[in-house]
Amino acid sequence: MDRLIDFAERACRMGAWLSGILILGAALLIGVEVVVRKAFGLSLGGADELAGFSLAICTAWGMSFALLHRAHIRIDSLYALLPVRLCAILDILSLAAFAVFFSLVGWRAYGVLEQSYSVGAHSVSPLGTPLVVPQALWVVGFAVFLVVALLLFVRALFAFATGDAPGVQRLIGSRSAREEVEEEIAEVGKVRGMGEVRQ
Numbered sequence: 001m002d003r004l005i006d007f008a009e010r011a012c013r014m015g016a017w018l019s020g021i022l023i024l025g026a027a028l029l030i031g032v033e034v035v036v037r038k039a040f041g042l043s044l045g046g047a048d049e050l051a052g053f054s055l056a057i058c059t060a061w062g063m064s065f066a067l068l069h070r071a072h073i074r075i076d077s078l079y080a081l082l083p084v085r086l087c088a089i090l091d092i093l094s095l096a097a098f099a100v101f102f103s104l105v106g107w108r109a110y111g112v113l114e115q116s117y118s119v120g121a122h123s124v125s126p127l128g129t130p131l132v133v134p135q136a137l138w139v140v141g142f143a144v145f146l147v148v149a150l151l152l153f154v155r156a157l158f159a160f161a162t163g164d165a166p167g168v169q170r171l172i173g174s175r176s177a178r179e180e181v182e183e184e185i186a187e188v189g190k191v192r193g194m195g196e197v198r199q
Contacts, residue, residue: 001155008148009068015144016065019058026054046127053134060109060141063102064148072098076174088168092156095172099149106142113139 026047033047066072074094079087115121116131123129152172159167175183 001151001158005068005151005155008064008151012061012065012068012144012148015061015141019061022054023058026051046123046125046129049123049125049127049129053129057134057137057141060138060145063141064145067098067145067148067152070173070175074174079174080176084169085165087173088156088160088165091168091173092153092160095149095153095156099146099153102142102149103146106139106146109135109139109142 029044029047030051033044036042036044063072079090082090113132113135116135121131123131156168156172159165159171
């Protein structure tokens with residue numbers, strides 16, 4: 001199970017990098033569109049459409065990476081005061097609820113994709129993009145998220161069943177302020193180490 005989660009982490013990291021590149025490309029395209037429109041009174045056409053597709057795709061793909069790194073926003077004021085075992089139960093329940101909600105979202109997204117495919121839908125912009133292309137990438141992002149959520153859910157259940165409540169928290173729990181600070185310090189150390197190697 002841990003090997004599968006490690007593989008999912010590597011795949012989701014690649015998806016996050018590609019999503020970041022896609023967002024940067026969309027931002028660049030919009031920047032060029034603004035400059036060209038302001039300077040020459042022309043429009044490239046479709047920049048806003050491509051940016052919208054990019055945002056939807058990146059959101060769907062980014063959710064998996066955020067889930068693996070426990071980066072989704074949670075309100076944990078009370079959570080930090082509860083016993084570890086109760087926190088582990090709440091973590092498992094919250095992951096289950098999160099996965100159920102996004103399985104419904106993914107199902108509806110798949111319905112949109114299926115309808116676009118059946119009617120051969122294209123965007124109404126000058127680009128006339130076949131909607132099935134961005135929608136397929138969007139739906140695959142949701143599918144990857146659900147697979148990752150299922151892997152984490154099963155692994156968390158196993159940890160809880162074997163009495164490893166702290167392991168559940170490390171896997172799917174809300175990150176504490178201490179963990180976030182330690183992670184930032186580790187990142188600074190990596191950057192400094194890379195700088196020293198270059199010198």
